[in-house]
Amino acid sequence: MGDTFTSIKNDPLEILNQLQNSDIGSYDHFETDLNSIAILPLEVYLELEKMRKTREIEESKSDSSSSNGDGKAKDLQSKQTEVKLLKECEHIHNKSLFDSINESLLQFKPYGKDGEPMPWSRKQRKLQKTPIQKDIDIKKMFEIIKHDMFRWSIMQAGTLPRREFIFSGVFDEELFAEIREKKLATLLATEVIENEYKWLNYDFEEAQVRVDLGDMILEHLVTETISLSDKI
Amino acid sequence: MKDVIGQANDDYNLIKQVEKNKIVKTKESRNSDIKQAKNEAVDQDNLDEERKEKYYGVNDDIDFHRRNKASKSSTNDSRNDKRIQNLQQKSSKTDNSLKEDIVIDNASDKDDSDIDDRDDHPQIIGSQSLQNPENEMDGKAQSSFDNSSEKDTNNLSGSGSKYATVSILSELHKKNVTIKNDELNLLELDDDEKKEIETTTANKLTDLIYSAMLAEIKAEVFPQRPLFLLTADLDKIELDQAMVYLNDMSVEKEAELLKEYLKYSGEDDADFESWDNDKNDKDNEENKMFSDSGKLVLYERKGISTDLFSIENYVDELSTEIDDK
Numbered sequence: 308m309g310d311t312f313t314s315i316k317n318d319p320l321e322i323l324n325q326l327q328n329s330d331i332g333s334y335d336h337f338e339t340d341l342n343s344i345a346i347l348p349l350e351v352y353l354e355l356e357k358m359r360k361t362r363e364i365e366e367s368k369s370d371s372s373s374s375n376g377d378g379k380a381k382d383l384q385s386k387q388t389e390v391k392l393l394k395e396c397e398h399i400h401n402k403s404l405f406d407s408i409n410e411s412l413l414q415f416k417p418y419g420k421d422g423e424p425m426p427w428s429r430k431q432r433k434l435q436k437t438p439i440q441k442d443i444d445i446k447k448m449f450e451i452i453k454h455d456m457f458r459w460s461i462m463q464a465g466t467l468p469r470r471e472f473i474f475s476g477v478f479d480e481e482l483f484a485e486i487r488e489k490k491l492a493t494l495l496a497t498e499v500i501e502n503e504y505k506w507l508n509y510d511f512e513e514a515q516v517r518v519d520l521g522d523m524i525l526e527h528l529v530t531e532t533i534s535l536s537d538k539i
Numbered sequence: 540m541k542d543v544i545g546q547a548n549d550d551y552n553l554i555k556q557v558e559k560n561k562i563v564k565t566k567e568s569r570n571s572d573i574k575q576a577k578n579e580a581v582d583q584d585n586l587d588e589e590r591k592e593k594y595y596g597v598n599d600d601i602d603f604h605r606r607n608k609a610s611k612s613s614t615n616d617s618r619n620d621k622r623i624q625n626l627q628q629k630s631s632k633t634d635n636s637l638k639e640d641i642v643i644d645n646a647s648d649k650d651d652s653d654i655d656d657r658d659d660h661p662q663i664i665g666s667q668s669l670q671n672p673e674n675e676m677d678g679k680a681q682s683s684f685d686n687s688s689e690k691d692t693n694n695l696s697g698s699g700s701k702y703a704t705v706s707i708l709s710e711l712h713k714k715n716v717t718i719k720n721d722e723l724n725l726l727e728l729d730d731d732e733k734k735e736i737e738t739t740t741a742n743k744l745t746d747l748i749y750s751a752m753l754a755e756i757k758a759e760v761f762p763q764r765p766l767f768l769l770t771a772d773l774d775k776i777e778l779d780q781a782m783v784y785l786n787d788m789s790v791e792k793e794a795e796l797l798k799e800y801l802k803y804s805g806e807d808d809a810d811f812e813s814w815d816n817d818k819n820d821k822d823n824e825e826n827k828m829f830s831d832s833g834k835l836v837l838y839e840r841k842g843i844s845t846d847l848f849s850i851e852n853y854v855d856e857l858s859t860e861i862d863d864k
Contacts, residue, residue: 456850
């Protein structure tokens with residue numbers, strides 16, 4: 308968790324290279340590799356899963372010892388494969404939750420997902436880069452994360468067919484299509500609102516224009532010098 | 540000095556000319572790229588439309604429903620009333636005929652692995668109706684087929700077949716419920732006999748679910764979630780109850796379903812032979828055996844809790860773990 312309160316630092320040379328090579332108006336710099344900036348390492352997830360597994364084994368042992376029946380023991384054995392597959396599914400679900408938590412945690416970093424401003428940027432810098440230790444409230448942080456997770460979960464983009472769509476034995480295609488469309492529209496609208504700041508942040512474009520202008524001025528100066536020396 | 544400068548000037552002009560040519564070339568290539576992208580987008584749109592029609596068959600239905608919303612609802616209601624009346628008539632049979640009806644084909648029910656026995660199964664009426672939708676369709680599906688006569692032959696894997704399966708399932712379940720609630724009491728049977736009948740009907744329902752699911756997968760309705768029937772199509776069956784029936788499904792049938800599902804979703808390279816042979820074998824084999832979509836099928840079927848409570852629990856667990864550290 309120590310990484311939570313340190314800002315993401317991007318390599319300025321890499322960014323400069325990107326500035327030179329990418330076209331004006333491209334949005335490649337919007338994409339961030341979340342895996343490389345994850346706060347909670349994968350080990351935490353694995354540890355948690357291991358703990359859950361041992362707890363479940365203990366519970367199943369206590370259940371089997373309390374039942375004492377041969378028939379029940381056989382039943383348990385026959386369901387072993389099924390349970391294993393079920394666990395696999397749970398692991399996948401838990402991994403998605405873990406990744407979502409990691410993404411949500413990024414909001415507590417000093418400069419968020421964007422990282423520290425580049426040396427040439429005119430963005431305001433923070434003097435207090437790390438929070439005061441006593442002000443950190445892990446519980447409050449996780450409450451916010453929980454809220455984020457709920458918000459993402461209830462989005463239900465790509466609604467799947469459910470029994471709620473059946474009226475007197477008939478699947479209502481119209482309603483289903485309508486709800487799907489609405490959910491998708493909500494998702495897009497939310498994304499536009501949430502990512503609006505990215506579209507209004509012209510830091511990258513400003514730097515790109517500056518670099519291009521610099522190149523143009525240099526070219527102009529060289530041409531002028533050559534023409535002057537030609538006259539001499 | 541002049542020569543040198545003149546040489547430099549010539550070189551510079553040459554470089555400038557080359558750069559200009561480059562720019563012109565890049566402009567040309569960009570234009571061609573744009574044209575290509577546009578063509579691709581048009582192709583993609585066409586593909587999407589085809590896919591929609593194939594998988595959902597939604598578009599025609601929606602347009603049709605929008606046009607005929609008012610008239611459709613009234614015809615639907617009257618047809619549903621008729622169906623309910625028919626069911627009530629069926630359920631008021633004599634004691635003997637009922638008993639015969641309930642304990643149908645007891646021997647074949649016990650043999651779970653024999654899928655071919657389903658030829659006599661009521662659900663097969665459903666799959667027959669997939670081939671002849673006009674015979675078994677309810678109001679909505681019937682009308683949609685009437686209006687899409689051109690697609691009649693191709694649309695069998697579309698929306699029509701789904702309605703047929705749904706209606707048959709719900710009818711059979713209603714029948715089952717009526718038998719359970721009313722008729723069993725009238726029969727004045729012993730407890731053992733009652734239990735036997737209940738288990739037989741439960742087995743039949745499990746088989747029914749299996750057959751319906753298979754039919755749905757084969758009809759390619761909702762290929763992204765062939766287990767649509769589990770939570771949606773079983774009209775008037777509680778989700779918990781459906782889960783109980785599904786958990787009673789034999790391993791062979793489950794494997795068969797997965798096989799079919801993967802076949803139709805284009806992932807038929809999974810090795811299913813080992814499924815029957817060594818059920819209790821290592822994790823590695825299982826991982827090879829099921830692709831991600833196969834796991835998803837089980838995931839949906841077994842009903843792993845993915846609700847807000849489970850999310851809350853996970854976050855709480857993680858926070859306590861971090862707190863402890």
